[in-house]
Amino acid sequence: MVIEIANVDKIYHSEAEKIHALKDISLKIEEGEFISIMGHSGAGKTTLLNLLGCLDGISNGKLKIMKKDLDLVKKKDFPKFRRDNIGIIFQDFLFVPTLTALENVMLPLHFKRKKDANAEKKAKNLLTKVGLEKRINHFPRELSGGEMQRVAIARALVNEPKILLADEPTGNLDTKNAQNIFDLLKEINAKEKMTILVATHNKKLGKQAKRHIHIEDGSIKEDSV
Amino acid sequence: MRLLKIAYKNLKRKKIRSLLTIGGVSVAVAVLVSLLGFNSGYQLALNNDVDKMGYQVLVTAKGCPYEAATLMLKGGGGMRYMEENVYNRIVQDERIDQITPQLMTTVYNAGKEGGGGFTMYMGILDSYLVLKPWSKFESGSWFSSEDADEVIIGYEAAELEQREVGDMIFIPGKEQILKVVGIFERTGTQDDGVIFMPLKSTQRIFELPNQITGIGIKLKKLSDLMQFEEDLYDEASIQVISMAQVKGTIMGLISSAQILVTSVAIIAIFVAIVGVINTILMSVFERTQEIGVMKAIGASNLDIFQLIWYETIFICLIGGVLGSVMAVLAGNLVEYFVKALLPYAPAGKLIYIDAKLILSTQIGAVVLGLISGVYPAFRAANMRPIEAIRSGE
Numbered sequence: 041m042v043i044e045i046a047n048v049d050k051i052y053h054s055e056a057e058k059i060h061a062l063k064d065i066s067l068k069i070e071e072g073e074f075i076s077i078m079g080h081s082g083a084g085k086t087t088l089l090n091l092l093g094c095l096d097g098i099s100n101g102k103l104k105i106m107k108k109d110l111d112l113v114k115k116k117d118f119p120k121f122r123r124d125n126i127g128i129i130f131q132d133f134l135f136v137p138t139l140t141a142l143e144n145v146m147l148p149l150h151f152k153r154k155k156d157a158n159a160e161k162k163a164k165n166l167l168t169k170v171g172l173e174k175r176i177n178h179f180p181r182e183l184s185g186g187e188m189q190r191v192a193i194a195r196a197l198v199n200e201p202k203i204l205l206a207d208e209p210t211g212n213l214d215t216k217n218a219q220n221i222f223d224l225l226k227e228i229n230a231k232e233k234m235t236i237l238v239a240t241h242n243k244k245l246g247k248q249a250k251r252h253i254h255i256e257d258g259s260i261k262e263d264s265v
Numbered sequence: 266m267r268l269l270k271i272a273y274k275n276l277k278r279k280k281i282r283s284l285l286t287i288g289g290v291s292v293a294v295a296v297l298v299s300l301l302g303f304n305s306g307y308q309l310a311l312n313n314d315v316d317k318m319g320y321q322v323l324v325t326a327k328g329c330p331y332e333a334a335t336l337m338l339k340g341g342g343g344m345r346y347m348e349e350n351v352y353n354r355i356v357q358d359e360r361i362d363q364i365t366p367q368l369m370t371t372v373y374n375a376g377k378e379g380g381g382g383f384t385m386y387m388g389i390l391d392s393y394l395v396l397k398p399w400s401k402f403e404s405g406s407w408f409s410s411e412d413a414d415e416v417i418i419g420y421e422a423a424e425l426e427q428r429e430v431g432d433m434i435f436i437p438g439k440e441q442i443l444k445v446v447g448i449f450e451r452t453g454t455q456d457d458g459v460i461f462m463p464l465k466s467t468q469r470i471f472e473l474p475n476q477i478t479g480i481g482i483k484l485k486k487l488s489d490l491m492q493f494e495e496d497l498y499d500e501a502s503i504q505v506i507s508m509a510q511v512k513g514t515i516m517g518l519i520s521s522a523q524i525l526v527t528s529v530a531i532i533a534i535f536v537a538i539v540g541v542i543n544t545i546l547m548s549v550f551e552r553t554q555e556i557g558v559m560k561a562i563g564a565s566n567l568d569i570f571q572l573i574w575y576e577t578i579f580i581c582l583i584g585g586v587l588g589s590v591m592a593v594l595a596g597n598l599v600e601y602f603v604k605a606l607l608p609y610a611p612a613g614k615l616i617y618i619d620a621k622l623i624l625s626t627q628i629g630a631v632v633l634g635l636i637s638g639v640y641p642a643f644r645a646a647n648m649r650p651i652e653a654i655r656s657g658e
Contacts, residue, residue, distance in 0.1 A: 090651055095654070096651045116566070119563055119566075119568075120563075122562075123562075130558070130561075130654070134554065135558075136271065136555055136558075136559070138271070139271065147562060151562070151564045156267075195562065196562075199563065
């Protein structure tokens with residue numbers, strides 16, 4: 041079991057109200073699964089991924105990743121925990137604009153204190169794998185949406201994570217590019233046996249995953265294979 | 266890839282803003298380097314001036330002792346005179362190693378380069394050279410007699426007057442023509458601008474019979490100085506000035522000016538720190554989402570803290586280097602203004618900027634960067650990744 045979620049709530053407190061973003065979520069995810077998390081905007085898909093990415097904390101319940109109870113992980117240890125276990129892909133790509141594609145992919149390795157030569161070799165291999173070997177020295181502004189998302193995938197994979205979280209990775213792409221990116225994720229899942237969770241509101245793409253979780257108003261409405 | 270490289274690239278992102286901030290730091294550093302350079306330069310120049318007078322004690326006619334000492338150092342009109350027999354009495358004292366009388370006077374020369382000016386004349390005896398063994402002849406030799414109508418010219422005065430040995434010079438208002446018999450080598454002191462004459466000739470030409478303006482004395486033992494001064498208190502018409510006291514008093518006068526300039530430098534540094542903090546803080550706020558993403562992909566708080574700190578250190582280090590270059594290049598201009606403002610400015614360079622000063626200023630600039638960077642770096646390091654990422658939505 042790579043992810044175990046038991047009766048998890050996520051509540052946001054604003055000045056005016058209490059927002060129950062996730063309600064009593066329970067899930068068990070095995071190694072190598074490819075899961076799509078579907079639902080409308082505001083359903084709670086991103087909130088769930090943020091919790092799984094250790095970017096945010098749960099309000100109630102239990103969350104275990106790689107058999108580690110996150111309640112017991114110290115705050116200062118989260119960056120290392122993320123580096124070692126989790127890769128994240130964002131809808132808006134979110135690159136450092138002053139760095140080239142290659143440098144952006146090398147960045148997580150730098151935070152892992154990898155030697156530059158090794159980091160560069162690894163980052164180049166990954167960019168080649170996602171079909172961007174001729175674009176490695178281009179800056180993000182010089183890349184198309186599809187290319188940027190490929191760079192983001194390479195960046196998420198560079199630390200060889202056990203779990204890959206993708207939040208609307210095709211949200212800013214046209215149909216063809218969206219399918220290409222989804223195919224790439226499927227290929228990574230098949231070859232690397234990596235656990236992948238993709239949040240998407242695109243039903244056509246979501247259905248291509250091995251397991252589908254449908255969230256509505258913060259609760260799981262459907263969990264099917 | 267290093268954090269340093271990322272920090273450098275971040276600064277290039279907003280070039281104008283970074284340059285303006287670096288400019289602010291440069292100005293502060295330039296003021297500081299000039300001030301510290303002035304501090305050591307002035308002291309060195311003053312020490313050089315006083316030491317090259319060749320004596321430890323100056324005896325002058327009664328009056329303000331420091332005014333007298335300054336006039337002896339700097340030259341100028343308004344000297345008080347005393348009887349030459351004072352010299353004849355003091356010279357008998359066994360505690361004295363060397364002694365020389367001087368008669369200093371100035372003449373306004375309307376034809377002088379730059380719209381007229383004063384020329385300094387000093388009547389001396391051959392004992393003057395004994396007290397100042399570094400005064401060597403570049404050409405020519407000593408006066409032919411104690412009452413000769415001859416002059417020996419200081420290096421700069423000779424250059425200014427365009428005179429060589431064998432030429433004649435004319436003293437305006439005195440209708441006197443004198444022959445140049447020698448030119449001294451450059452000493453780096455006020456002596457370089459003086460025209461020397463035999464004491465007796467000076468007394469005769471300037472109609473000051475048996476008058477002198479000062480007596481320079483070098484004692485056999487410096488420890489006798491206090492007693493020596495006390496013994497001369499009985500002489501009603503004279504005063505004794507220790508050159509060590511003169512140094513201390515002039516430095517004391519200068520220190521008040523230094524306090525003022527130091528205050529300006531401190532304000533400039535404070536403004537520079539605020540400028541750097543403001544720039545980096547703005548840059549941090551603009552990059553909130555980016556910082557959030559870095560944390561999401563594995564950057565620790567320390568990584569982010571270092572990154573922001575490097576940016577401030579870059580700004581301050583570049584500002585420090587540019588400021589030092591500015592101080593060195595503008596040194597002559599600053600010196601010109603300082604010399605014009607100060608009541609007494611010694612000869613030689615007043616602003617002395619050496620490698621040690623530059624190095625310590627660079628270290629200071631880095632410390633400035635470290636201090637300025639703490640708050641923005643702390644803010645950035647403590648951002649919660651999820652909130653930082655959401656800030657861009």
